[in-house]
Amino acid sequence: MERKRILNLIIILIFAALLAGLFNLDILQGKKFRKQSDSNCIRLISQLGARGNILDRNGEIIVDNKLFYDVMILPQELDHIDLVLSKISRILGVGAEELKAAFKRNFISISVPVTVASNIELKKAIVIEEYKAEEPSIIVRSKPLRHYPYGTLGCHVIGYVNEIDRWRLTKLEDYGYKTKDIVGFGGVEEKYDYYLRQEEGGLSVEVNHRGKFMRVLGFQAPKNGKDIQLTLDLKIQKIAEEALLGRKGSIILMDPQSGEILALTNYPNFNPAVFVNESPALITKLFNNPDAPLINRAIGSSYPPASIFKIVDSSAGLELNKINLSTTFLCKGSTMVGSRRFACWDTHGPENISQAIAHSCDVFFYKTGLLLGAQNIHDYALKLGLGRSLGFELPYETSGFIPSPLWRKINKFQGWFDGDTANLSIGQGECLVTPLQAANMIAPFANGGYLLSPYIVKAVGGLDLSAKKKKLTAINFKKSTIDTISKGLRRVVSDTAGTGNVLSSLPIAVAGKTGTAQVSRGATHAWFVGFFPFDKPKFIICVFLENGGPGHAAAVTVKKIIESMNNQGLI
């Protein structure tokens, strides 16, 4: 071929190559480059909304938000980052090294602002905002943060907020959750996170190659999360917390007519603010504490119910006609079950059902229990809401446990003996209940025969849910059964020899049952579960003291609470 032809061909080829390159950039990769072009000149300045507040039943704020400020730096056009950081560090009084480390840690890409200092106060934020005039790549962003005006109050009900973890993120990604989102852990914060959660809004602005603001392209206002109104009564909650302070255990106050939780507290507790201030040392301490302050003991732990379980025996005995009002057993301080001697805590002499409840006579209930048989006791325990989850709203509820001969045979390959029945009938052995189950168990005797489903969230975003949440289930006991037992519960307090007699001095008529649970190690657990005022019950109360001594100790705590409530006119 002629040389000029070859040259001609080469020229055609190189121009075809240019067209191909153009086709590749414009048509094949056009969308990608368009996006990159937009991300070059469009900046999103996010504005955070506030998480929903948590209110008590009267609308008093339990948890709200307070504005804090983050200092961010846009690294794109900044060639003297060290200088800027050292200036910021002087304003904030923080070491420049710390800021540099934060900058390195949070750096994502040159066009994304990097947070170098978070949660600074308004005064310092203003000073930095002034410095911004010299250094336009500094951004100060306001950020509403959780604020806990009452510190530890209701911490187990509320839960805490923290950065989302991997496990939650994988489950919640589809609902628009992102890495580094702040989400609730435990309590209402976790369960109602979807409602409490704010929606991020922001400004999209166009900037030039120096990051200089050109014009606003759009604005979307951030949306605050929905407020959650709890059934808690702040005043009662405070009284309960004060009464419990310093002792391991939990206290629950509940409305016997509706199942609304009026107070729920545990000790040891924690201050959720620790997670907001992100003090790693304190957080680690919380997680490593052997007393597990993060556990909501009222629903998350179960304990042997001891004598409060006698309510189950009484119900079963009366319902199944194994005993009646005139049945009397003689308590001589102990009784033989098979070849073993089972002791009573005292010598009571002849006792009928009412006296037995009042004096918490073990012998009476050993015998009743043996008449009933373990399976019947198990069945009635379940009828009264024990041994199964209550479907309570807060996360990490445990179901407790009621043993039965069948369960033992299947799971342990062991037989069931009368001694086990006797043990079960005084709520010892393998049997476990949560404080909330204990409170729930007594409800039918306070409200005339209805089992409740306790709930704690009254309204979400102003929408009252109590009509939906209030669920009364008739327990279908004979009226005489309920009357007999509730009178027996009253006698616990009114009888001079009653285990709860310490409460008789109160101007309010209280009914209830004490319990002293033996544990393998340490002091006994103390229980008191009851209701008041007796004639027209308005409150169910359950006090549980872990290793707190005899049931009497719980009764004393109840007394303190009722006294305070009465003084404040809450009853």
Add this chain to the structure above:
Amino acid sequence: MIRNSFFNVLILALIIAILGVLSIYSSTYQKEGVWQDIYMRQVLWLSIGLICFFIISGFNYRKLWDANYFIYAAALFFLSLVFILGIVRLGAQRWLKFAWFNFQPSEFAKLAIIIFLARYFSRKSVNDTSLLSGKFGIFQGLILPFIFVAVPMFLIIQQPDLGSGLILLLIFVCLLYLTNVRLKYIFTFLVFLILPLPFFWHFLRDYQKQRLLVFLNPNIDPLGAGYTIIQSRIAIGSGGFFGRGWLSGSQSQLYFLPESHTDFIFATFSEQWGFLGSCLLILMYYLIIRQGFKIAQRTQDTFGRLLAYGISLLLAIQVFINIAMNMGLAPVVGLPLPLMSYGGSSVLITFIALGILVNIDRTRNVF
């Protein structure tokens, strides 16, 4: 027939130049101070270029044969003068300052070399009027002309202006190929050129090394040496099919694209006029070059033919390297896009070259 090539070239060049002025305007009108009038200066140069085009197109190109050595010497003179009096801009000493404008001698040198080579290879034997180049040995056919090319090339590369230097070399190789010089000489030359390339690496300046490295991977230094090429690709790509419209397009309007009115004007144009406009632009360039090739093929005179080829190739190579580098297909070298990029010397020399081209066709018919 005369009118035909004259008007074809003129109209195509004019359209491209006007598009260039529009793009220069769009990328500078928002800037402050002297920048705002920069498009007016380009219009002025364009007018001067047009006048030169008309004058040169009526001026017998054979006169260049005689002026050849003078032109070559003038080119060398200006190139040397750059080292003494040249003004430094963007780290390079490429411009000579005249009364109110800056002159870039390397642009002139490109044309001078083409004229010189065309003259050199079209000498005829005294005995039988056949071309001498067919009988050239390796010294006359390769080494001697290369020395003539190498001197200005060396001066240009030292400015530093690797791109223009490289173009002289490419034109030399192409013209060598188009004359009757034996292929084996050309191949020997190429081998000698390519073999020591790794060795030349050490002579490159740091920024030139960086440009070559970022050509291989722009992301090694996205804010430094790779920035331009990344932004330029984004500008071209974001244009899409129809483009974002004249005076819009964030890459050029918000100055993300550096050198948007000179070396990277194609990216500016492409962002605003899209795939469609860019295709048409490339097509117009091709049509001018094709016109040049046709003129070369029609011409009986060897000097005129080589001159026409040289001018067309000069255009083709510059257009190709510039657009390829805008698209990231070639390393970034300081080369303008002929007729479009802002710069008086380039516009003027291109119009003069086109004038010569048109004149070759006209004179042929006069014979």
